[in-house]
Amino acid sequence: MQTSLKYKAYSLNNFRDIPQMAAVPEQLKRDMEVVGHVLPFKTNNFVVDHLIDWGNVPHDPLFVLTFPQRDMLLPAHYATIADLLDQGADSSEIKVAAQHIRLQLNPHPAGQVSHNIPSLEGEPLDGMQHKYRETVLFFPSQGQTCHAYCSFCFRWPQFVGLSDLKFASREVDRLIEYLQANPQVSDVLFTGGDPLIMSARNLAQYIEPLLAADLPNLRRIRIGTKSLSFWPYRFLSDDDSEDLLALLRKVSDSGRHLAFMAHFNHPRELEPQPVRQAILRVRQTGAVIRTQSPLLRHINDDPAVWIDLWNRQVDLGCIPYYMFIARDTGAQHYFSVPLVQAWEIFRAAYSRVSGLCRTVRGPSMSANPGKVQVLGVSEVMGEKVLQLRFIQGRNPDWVHRPFLAKYDENATWLNELQPALGETRFYYQEEQERFYRENLAADHPEDYE
Ligand SMILES: *Cc1c(COP(=O)(O)O)cnc(C)c1O
Ligand code: SF4
Numbered sequence: 001m002q003t004s005l006k007y008k009a010y011s012l013n014n015f016r017d018i019p020q021m022a023a024v025p026e027q028l029k030r031d032m033e034v035v036g037h038v039l040p041f042k043t044n045n046f047v048v049d050h051l052i053d054w055g056n057v058p059h060d061p062l063f064v065l066t067f068p069q070r071d072m073l074l075p076a077h078y079a080t081i082a083d084l085l086d087q088g089a090d091s092s093e094i095k096v097a098a099q100h101i102r103l104q105l106n107p108h109p110a111g112q113v114s115h116n117i118p119s120l121e122g123e124p125l126d127g128m129q130h131k132y133r134e135t136v137l138f139f140p141s142q143g144q145t146c147h148a149y150c151s152f153c154f155r156w157p158q159f160v161g162l163s164d165l166k167f168a169s170r171e172v173d174r175l176i177e178y179l180q181a182n183p184q185v186s187d188v189l190f191t192g193g194d195p196l197i198m199s200a201r202n203l204a205q206y207i208e209p210l211l212a213a214d215l216p217n218l219r220r221i222r223i224g225t226k227s228l229s230f231w232p233y234r235f236l237s238d239d240d241s242e243d244l245l246a247l248l249r250k251v252s253d254s255g256r257h258l259a260f261m262a263h264f265n266h267p268r269e270l271e272p273q274p275v276r277q278a279i280l281r282v283r284q285t286g287a288v289i290r291t292q293s294p295l296l297r298h299i300n301d302d303p304a305v306w307i308d309l310w311n312r313q314v315d316l317g318c319i320p321y322y323m324f325i326a327r328d329t330g331a332q333h334y335f336s337v338p339l340v341q342a343w344e345i346f347r348a349a350y351s352r353v354s355g356l357c358r359t360v361r362g363p364s365m366s367a368n369p370g371k372v373q374v375l376g377v378s379e380v381m382g383e384k385v386l387q388l389r390f391i392q393g394r395n396p397d398w399v400h401r402p403f404l405a406k407y408d409e410n411a412t413w414l415n416e417l418q419p420a421l422g423e424t425r426f427y428y429q430e431e432q433e434r435f436y437r438e439n440l441a442a443d444h445p446e447d448y449e
Contacts, residue, residue, distance in 0.1 A: 003236060003237060003274070003277075004233060004236065004237030005045065005046060005233050005237070005274075006045075007044055007045070007231065007233070007238075008044060008045040009042060009043070009044050010042070010043050010044065010045075010048065011036075011040070011041060011042045011043075012032075012033070012036040012037070012040070012041065015029075015032060015036075015041075015067070016029065018048055020048065020052070020054045023054070024054075024057055024058075028057070028058055031068065031069065031070040032067050032068050032069075033085065034070070034073070034078055034081045034082045034085060035068035035069065035070060035072050035073050035078070035081075036068045037081050037085075037094055037098050038073060038077065038081060038098045038101050038102060039068055039072060039073070039149075039151040039156060039330060039331060040149040040156065040159045040160050041066070041067060041068050041148070041149050041151070042146070042147070042148055042149045042159075043066045043067075043147075043148055043230075044147060044230070044231060046230065046231055046232070046233070046272075046274070047062070047066055047147075047148070047230055048066075050272045050274075051066075051229070051230075051268060051269060051272070052066060053268075061265075061266050061268070061298065061299045061300065062266060062268055062269070064298045064299060065148075065150065065265060065266070065296075065299055066148065068151065069298075069334065071334050072151055072331035072334045073101070073331075074333070077101045077104075080097055080101065081094065081097060081098065081101070084097055098160075099160075099162070102157070102160060102162055103162075105329060105330050105331075106328055106329045106330075106332075107156070107157035107162050107329065107330075108157065108329075109154050109327050109328050109329040115131075115368075115436075115439060116129040116130060116131040116137075117129060117130075118130040118136070118178060118182075120174065120177055120178050120181060125174055125175075125178060127139045127140075127141065128174075128175065128178065130178075130182075130185070131392075131394060132370075132392045132393075132394075132396075133184050133185070133396050134184065134185060134186045134187055135185065135186075135187040135188075135189055135222075136175070136178065136179070136182075136185050136187070136188050136189070137189050137191050138175055138188055138189065138190050138191070138206075139191060139192060139193070140190060140192070140195055140198065140202075140203075140206050142197075142198050142202050143190070143192040143193050143194065143195035143196075143197055143198045143202075143203075144158060144192050144193040145159070145192070145193050145194070145197055146159070146192065146193050146194045146197065146226060147194060147197070147226055147227060147230035147231050148226060148230055151330045151331040151334075151335075152294060152296060152326050152327065152329075152330055152331060152332065152334075152335045153327075153329075153330070154327050154329050154330075154366075155192070155193065156329070156330050158193065172205070172206045172209045172210060173209070175188070175210070176209065176210065176213045176215070179213075179215050179217060179218055180213075180215065182217075183216075183217045184217070185217060185218075186217055186218065186219045186220060187218075187219065187220040187221075187222055188210065188218065188220070188221055188222070189222040189223075189224060189261065190206070190221070190222065190223045190224065191223075191224040192224070194224070194225050194226055194227060195223055195224070195225065196223065196225045196227040196234055196244075197227075199240055200240040200243035200244040200246075200247055201240065201243070203244070203247060204243075204247050207221065207247060207250070207251060208247075208250075211250065211251065211254045211256070218256065219256060219257060220256060220257040220258070220259060221251055221256055221257070221258050221259070222258075222259040222260075222261050223258070223259070223260055223261065224261040224263075225260060225261070225262055225263070226262070226263045227278075228260070228262050228264075228275060228278050228279055228282070228289070229262075229263075229264055229269035229270065229275050230269075232272070232274040232275045232277065232278035233274060233278075234278070235277075235278040235281045235282055236274060236277060236278060236281070245281060245282075245284075245285055248282065248285035248286075248287050249285040249286060251285075251286075251287070252285060252286025252287065253286070257288070258285070258286065258287040258288070259287065259288050259289075259290055260282060260287055260288070260289040260290065261290055261292060261321070262289050262290065262291050262292070262318065263291075263292060263293055264291050264293055264309065264313065265293045265294070265296065265299055265300055266299060266300055266305065266309065267305060267308040267309045267312050270309075270312045270313065270316060276316060279316050279317070279318065280316075280317075283317050288319060289317070289318040289319065290318070290319045290320075290321035291313050291318050291319065291320050291321055292321045292322035292323070292324065293309070293322075293323065293324065294323075294324040294325065294326045294327070294335070295323055295324065295325060295326065295337050295342050295345060295346075295362075295363055296326055296335045296337070297326075297334070297335050297336065297337050298334070298335065299335070301337050301341075301345060302345070303345050303348035303349040303352070304349075306323070306345065306346070306349035307349050307352055307353055310349070310353050310357035310360060311353060311357060313357075314354070314356050314357050319359050320357055320358075320359050320360035321359065321360060321361070322360065322361055322362055322364055323346055323360055323361070323362030323363050323364065324362065324363065324364055324365070324366065325337070325339065325342055325362075325363050325364065325365045325374075325412070325413070326412075327365075327366065328412075328413045328415075332412070336412040337412070338409060338410055338411060338412050339363070339365075339374050339386065339408075339411050339412060339413075339417075340374075340377060340386070340407075340408075340409045340411075341409075342363040342374060343363060343374045343375075343376050343377065345363075346362055346363045346374075347376065361373060361391055362374075364391055365413060365414050367413070367414040367415075368394075368414075368432070369390070369393060369394050369398070369414075369428055369429075369432045370390045370391070370392045370393035370394055370398060370399075371390065371391040371392040371393075372388050372389070372390055372391070372414055373388065373389055373390070373391050374386065374387075374388055375387040375388060375389055375402065377407060380404060380420065380421060381421065383406075383407075383420055383421060384406075384407035385404045385405065385406065385407055385420040385421070386404065386405045386406070386407055386408070386417065386420075387402055387403075387404060388402070388403055388404075388405060388417075389401060389402045389403065390428075393428070394432065394435060395428070395431060398428050401427070403419075403426055403427055403428075404419070404420040404421060404423075405417035405418060405419060405420055405426075406418045406419070406420045407420075
């Protein structure tokens with residue numbers, strides 16, 4: 001296995017150049033083209049050469065994760081784009097149709113755009129989100145792309161210019177002022193996109209002033225990233241790999257905790273030697289790697305896969321953190337697993353791993369009122385119910401108060417659930433709706449849930 005590799009990106013316009021594509025049936029490539037006009041995709045030579053099992057196409061989970069699949073679009077949407085391509089329609093016409101379809105795929109789930117923007121002295125802070133008391137999300141303006149454009153991810157609208165999120169966070173000064181004004185905030189989470197797309201020099205322009213400001217409340221810096229498995233050479237042999245590692249070390253040396261919030265969707269991602277080496281090198285900087293992934297049909301909807309995933313992570317010194325429910329956006333109909341089934345998969349896996357793997361929490365929905373965990377199915381006064389609780393709440397007082405929903409084996413998201421035992425509202429709903437009335441930009445009423 002190579003210890004260095006020259007990066008080559010693939011997307012809609014050049015995926016047919018991938019040597020392994022020659023053996024893929026034309027119909028599948030055609031499907032990628034049709035769907036890829038609506039749901040963007042991007043990958044690189046490491047994923048293609050070392051993660052995808054080309055002998056198992058089209059079922060290989062890393063293949064499905066990487067390339068658009070026909071059923072990711074509803075049949076009518078597929079037909080619209082396919083017909084336009086058949087007619088040789090010009091690209092502006094295809095763009096209009098694609099944009100029309102995208103708007104029907106709930107591009108702004110959980111009020112991602114409009115509800116969580118903090119302000120300082122009455123001025124909104126673009127490029128930041130602050131939903132849960134202790135943690136501020138920061139979107140550095142140069143870090144708003146990814147190694148992949150996963151169609152289950154709430155970030156996909158960013159990659160097609162559909163997001164009204166404004167990434168004005170070239171300025172770290174405003175972040176520092178906000179942290180000074182909000183001593184309850186202990187964590188800053190750099191997110192994107194993938195912040196580790198940035199050069200070490202650009203990243204340093206955010207991290208170094210933050211450290212130099214010497215904020216007593218800032219205890220942890222977190223970085224959300226997919227780079228460990230999708231481009232491990234970021235930590236091995238890119239031109240500025242050593243500078244990046246030195247920057248990470250600087251955070252730990254400052255006495256602050258540096259956490260990688262790493263995405264790994266399938267245990268195969270942890271097999272290649274460069275990935276293991278990258279994990280080791282990051283850990284040697286003093287950073288702790290915590291791991292998360294959504295539960296995805298066609299990719300990892302099997303307890304055996306999660307057992308393997310968590311075990312390998314712990315073997316490599318990573319800490320399992322969250323199992324998410326696939327969000328209500330993009331190709332959710334393709335990836336989603338009903339809540340009851342998600343709980344069954346979680347339980348089957350969780351009950352068969354050592355306590356060292358049971359740091360993971362889930363399955364959890366990042367919904368509008370908060371992160372809601374499905375605790376399981378039980379029976380109360382003769383009624384079959386689903387038990388849930390907040391892991392994070394818009395109001396911290398909601399956290400860890402169990403609540404009950406009517407059993408529904410088809411529900412895939414919080415807004416499809418009804419309160420159990422004759423109640424008409426969940427206990428948090430009135431306050432949640434008041435929050436909406438007071439804060440909601442009236443232009444996203446569909447976010448109500
Ligand atoms: C998940 C999440 C966080 C971090 O939550 P932790 O449970 O502390 O990891 C922060 N902000 C938002 C909006 C989130 O969705
Ligand atoms: S943030 Fe992670 S899940 Fe989302 S598109 Fe990027 S790589 Fe995929």
